[in-house]
Amino acid sequence: MGYDYALVHLKYTLPPALALTLLFRPLATKLDVYKILFLITISVVSTTPWDSYLIRTRIWTYPPDAILGPTFFDVPIEEYFFFVIQTYITSLVYLISSKPTFHPIYLQVERSRPSHGRPERGQNWRYIKLAGQLILALALRYSIKLVRDGGHGTYMGMILLWAVPFLLLLWSLSYQFIVGLPNSNTIIPVLIPTLYLWFVDTLALQRGTWAIESGTKLGYQLWGLDIEEAAFFFLTNTLVVWGLIAFDNAIAVINTFFELYRHVPTWPSPIMLVRALLVPAAAYDEDQILGLIQAALRLQSKSRSFFLASGTFPGRLRIDLTILYSFCRVADDLVDTAKTPEEARESIRKLNDFVDLSYQRMTRPAKIAALQEFIEASFPFNAQLALLQLPTHYLPQAPLRDLIKGLESDIKFSETTKSGTANFPIATEADLDTYALRVAGTVAELCLVLVFHHYPSSSSAASAAAKECILKAGRTMGLALQCVNISRDIAVDAGLKRVYLPSEWLADEEDAVEVEDKGIDKDKSKGFTPDAVIRDPADARVEKLRQRMLAKAFQAYEEAKGAIEELPVEARAPMRVAVESYMEIGRVLRKDGGKKGYKVKAGRATVPRGRRFWVAWRALSRG
Structure with a gap:
């Protein structure tokens, strides 16, 4: 031996x-x-x-x-x-x-x-x-x-x-x-x-x-x-x-x-x-595969944080979450890339018609063909599969409607007021809350609905009231993530003539600043307005408002994060990764006034890959 x-x-x-x-x-x-x-x-x-x-x-x-x-x-x-x-x-x-x-x-x-007019x-x-x-x-x-x-x-x-x-x-x-x-x-x-x-x-x-x-x-x-x-x-x-x-x-x-x-x-x-x-x-099914390819590419190119998090979600839930993100991205792009406000509103009308037909087909099967014909006739080719594959047969209609309303708010930035001045629809913090809940709270709610759909046995023990509390927390978390997004993209949005910082916050900051002591340029002292942010998004006052927005984000995050632990075990850790990966952007922006800990790509702050992996691994380790 x-x-x-x-x-x-x-x-x-x-x-x-x-x-x-x-x-x-x-x-x-x-x-x-x-x-x-x-x-x-x-x-x-x-x-x-x-x-x-x-x-x-x-x-x-x-x-x-x-x-x-x-x-x-x-x-x-x-x-x-x-x-x-x-x-x-x-x-x-x-x-x-x-x-x-x-x-x-x-x-x-x-x-x-090639077949059906599609490239090889x-x-x-x-x-x-x-x-x-x-x-x-x-x-x-x-x-x-x-x-x-x-x-x-x-x-x-x-x-x-x-x-x-x-x-x-x-x-x-x-x-x-x-x-x-x-x-x-x-x-x-x-x-x-x-x-x-x-x-x-x-x-x-x-x-x-x-x-x-x-x-x-x-x-x-x-x-x-x-x-x-x-x-x-x-x-x-x-x-x-x-x-x-x-x-x-x-x-x-x-x-x-x-x-x-x-x-x-x-x-x-x-x-x-x-x-x-x-x-x-x-x-x-070639269309099924092609739609998933387009959805994955949109996720990978538009959101590194959510793309990393998506890899931790299992099976069909990952597929549906990727399709949901693709739909939201397509809908947003239809509005943002429109050449005129009229064209953008036409896209909103078509999106609402799409929702109408999608839910009609569940009660009237004859509407299925009508839905496909409508999508093919009304939307560009690269958007069609994102709409066709959206699983509306187990998604509620109300959040989709609210999401479209939120996208409609963005059109107002391209319009003028009755007096002929630029329109800035986020006038108050209440306006900010409404907007964030519509464009992000709805998406978080839809994600949770998909979790409950794919893991009904794990969710069956929770009462209807408990599930509603989780959905409410999800909407709050969506607001938190949108506030981080706004904080990150102030300069990018300014380039698009958009300011999501509430106008009343800007007025508060103007009242708090003593022009002579701070040495601020006289042109800037005439009123800290959305126009001033667009002219100079690097203004020191903007950084203070960024920190105020981040404080709001983290307050909402602290209120909602406990609900993650109530999710089915299969989705609990992955959802924690999704949230923490995005909130990490907020953390690096808060640290030292956002001067360290991130890289800037296409005008946006991004967390280095190594740090993103560490955040994801740490979130998963909590079980």
């Missing part, structure tokens, strides 16, 4: 496994645990017969004084632990690196030319699939030759003969994801554990913890490591990553196509996963 192999685990495999566990624990979901257990089970079951054969034929051996002693099918117990720990480490690297990925947008419809999105996937299958088939043929010939190519042949069939199966099922996902999901999770295990294996071979029969290996080395061992760890890590990619591919199909899968269990059965992978790519 010896301890060398056990010490390899103690020194080299357990420490990174524990470190990755601590890092990933706040991010982990029940589905992630299922993925890991699923892959470990397959790894142990599929590797045991192969490893047992290699040991019994003495292709590789373990000196008796290097192992504890207990074996199963001639395989040392430490080796079984290696199957588990390697799969676990590689799985965690993949899960951490892929957490931000929005998998539904990587589903592709197989086609070779992808390559000819069928040829890519066939090319990969051909390469792997040739590798399999080569492995058979090596095994038949015996001698120095035996070990490499056995590695390929065992690994390539699994790779061929996974490629055939998930080639689109394997090719289409970002490198952070495909290459990095393979390379990091492979390079590390090459190092560990080299040390173990040098110590004699295990040995390869010299007559069965090719004799080539890679950085002092036998080429067979290098190939083994590269291929096994590729198998783990491709297995996880296939799992995520199946989940993406299940989550994306509601008409095929009405209910998504927490732990989908292997049969359900395989059936999802066998759905022909040619049968995918």
Whole structure:
């Protein structure tokens, strides 16, 4: 009996496994645990017969004084632990690196030319699939030759003969994801554990913890490591990553196509996963995928904080929240990019008509076709799918109406008063509250409605009154986030001739300033009005009002944040991430008068990426 192999685990495999566990624990979901257990089970079951054969034929051996002693099918117990720990480490690297990925947008419809007037999105996937299958088939043929010939190519042949069939199966099922996902999901999770295990294996071979029969290996080395061992760890890590990619591919199909899968269990059965992978790519709903792509791009480009937070929401809730954000962004852009106030009001009218038709279709199915025809005739192409995919069949109508009213308020900035002067509709703090509740409180309310819809069993214990309290707190939190948004964008809004600071606040500041003592320019002293803010958004008085707006934001935040802990557990931590990620912008603006802790992009203050990740991880860690 010896301890060398056990010490390899103690020194080299357990420490990174524990470190990755601590890092990933706040991010982990029940589905992630299922993925890991699923892959470990397959790894142990599929590797045991192969490893047992290699040991019994003495292709590789373990000196008796290097192992504890207990074996199963001639395989040392430490080796079984290696199957588990390697799969676990590689799985965690993949899960951490892929957490931000929005998998539904990587589903592709197989086609070779544009259809329905839409541009070609992808390559000819069928040829890519066939090319990969051909390469792997040739590798399999080569492995058979090596095994038949015996001698120095035996070990490499056995590695390929065992690994390539699994790779061929996974490629055939998930080639689109394997090719289409970002490198952070495909290459990095393979390379990091492979390079590390090459190092560990080299040390173990040098110590004699295990040995390869010299007559069965090719004799080539890679950085002092036998080429067979290098190939083994590269291929096994590729198998783990491709297995996880296939799992995520199946989940993406299940989550994306509601008409095929009405209910998504927490732990989908292997049969359900395989059936999802066998759905022909040619049968995918192209509009559904394209709409999600557009929605994800809007979220990523317009709100870094909410994009980061979206990666922590599970399954279909993440999809619906992304679609909701896309709709809000499209509606806002229709008003903001209008060339005239008349054109903007026409967009408002069309949005109200859209809401009318959307809710009519639930009581009159014949209205479904009318709704689609109206959207296609009334809105630009890049906005149509955001409207069509909005899940109005389980969203209340009132918040959508109020949201449109809030957008209508922005039009007033482009109009003039009866006296011919510029119009600034945010005259009082009450006007500010009304506006913020309409454009942001409504969105927060709709987000919470989606949470209750997707997790009814977790929400059923709460009474109607309790849910209404949560919705009220959500509206208050929306106000808080909008106040942060206003504080951040004072200069940007001034460039658009808009001032969301209440005019009465400006008047208060004017009364409080002694012009001569402060040395303020005489032109500025004639009245601190919205026009003055537009002329000079860097005025010292503006900074004081920014801090006043932030104080209002944090007061509302403190009132509402407790309600997050009353949400269903599946959405509690992700919602905390969404709120804290945005409020962090407010925190850096408050610190030292907003002079430190943030970067300015396109005129807006943004929190550095590292700080955003730390805030998100800390919010998730609270459970």
